[in-house]
Amino acid sequence: MNSTEISEPGLRVERVGPLATIQDLGRPGWFDSGVGTAGAADRASLRLANRLVGNPEGAAGIEVLLGGLELLARRHVTVAVTGASAPVTVDDRPMGPASVLEMEEGQRLRMGYAATGLRTYVAVRGGIEVAPVLGSRSRDTLSGIGPEPLRSGDLLPVGKPPRSWPIVDVAPVPVLGNDLLTVRAVPGPRADWFADAAALFAGEWSVSSDTDRIGARLDRRSGPDLRRSVKGELPTEGMALGSVQVPPSGQPVVFLADHPITGGYPVIAVVVDADVDTVAQARPGQPLRFRRIE
Incomplete structure (x- = not known):
């Protein structure tokens, strides 16, 4: 600058x-x-x-x-x-x-x-x-x-101050913790590429050290592994904020603010918009589970 x-x-x-x-x-x-x-x-x-x-x-x-x-x-x-x-x-x-x-x-x-x-x-x-x-x-x-x-x-x-003025001295906000996070997600467009897509919602995951503004990679903490049932490559398609993409390693990645707009790995689920902020605050090692919603 x-x-x-x-x-x-x-x-x-x-x-x-x-x-x-x-x-x-x-x-x-x-x-x-x-x-x-x-x-x-x-x-x-x-x-x-x-x-x-x-x-x-x-x-x-x-x-x-x-x-x-x-x-x-x-x-x-x-x-x-x-x-x-x-x-x-x-x-x-x-x-x-x-x-x-x-x-x-x-x-x-x-x-x-x-x-x-x-x-x-x-x-x-x-x-x-x-x-x-x-x-x-x-x-x-x-x-x-x-x-x-x-x-x-x-x-x-710093820009010109707006006409509106703060009316509080402090906002009551919950303190972020390191406890288990529950993240809501809907089934993704490629859930049928997996032998059991429900495995994503079973057991717990933890945020890996491989996390940044692009996405948060998850490690399996407990529960069944994600196994693909469809072989071959997926044509490149659009990726939305909150997409849960699963590369060949089986470690899902939740896409965050700087995610690529296209990708070639199947999206098993999409985190609801309101919970993407929660994932963005999750630290490496923090446990996380997905809750399925329709």
Whole structure:
């Protein structure tokens, strides 16, 4: 991100942990050009953060993987932090989760590492106004479209504050845990490619270490293996957000925000839209089970 192209930056990035990217609610409408939607992996948390600071729900914020972010205010800004419960301080004063924070010029927001959950979201009143690409400010990690991941020294422009104003100091939100997750899914278009598609819904899975914004790969924790009954290759077909694709290894992959728009492995099920955010917050090793719905 080139600071010479930024006018009136409101925040300076002092430190970044494993990964921090700019995300909004994505860039729909470009599938015919080979471009996916991308956007926040946990859309509900970004929407909440934006509502807390009075922004439209789709305003761009910062998605932080695990934690480790430090921001310096270059002028007065209003921010909110939601999602994974990483500890947050402003000038070393602890702040509660999902609370509205007023920062004056020179103050520092420091984020520790989340004990539960995977992604934390920072919204600033007015939104992060980096240059949009194809109508969105989201970083797509699969295609490389959108603003580069944040680095120390980046200056972040903040937009004009909206007319609406936050009406709460803190939002009551459930604390993300490491307990068994139950994820609802409907049978997929290629469920008949498996000897027993119901095996997906039997027993438990766990999130593998091979998980990112593209998808979460699952390991079998208990229950029967997934076995294909149809041999041969599947012609490439479209892939939706939440598709549960099964490669030859038998380890299903739940597609997340930066998923490819086409694929050649059978889709055994599709996670309901409301539960995709839940999968996006699941940490490696966390147990998960699927519940079938029609």
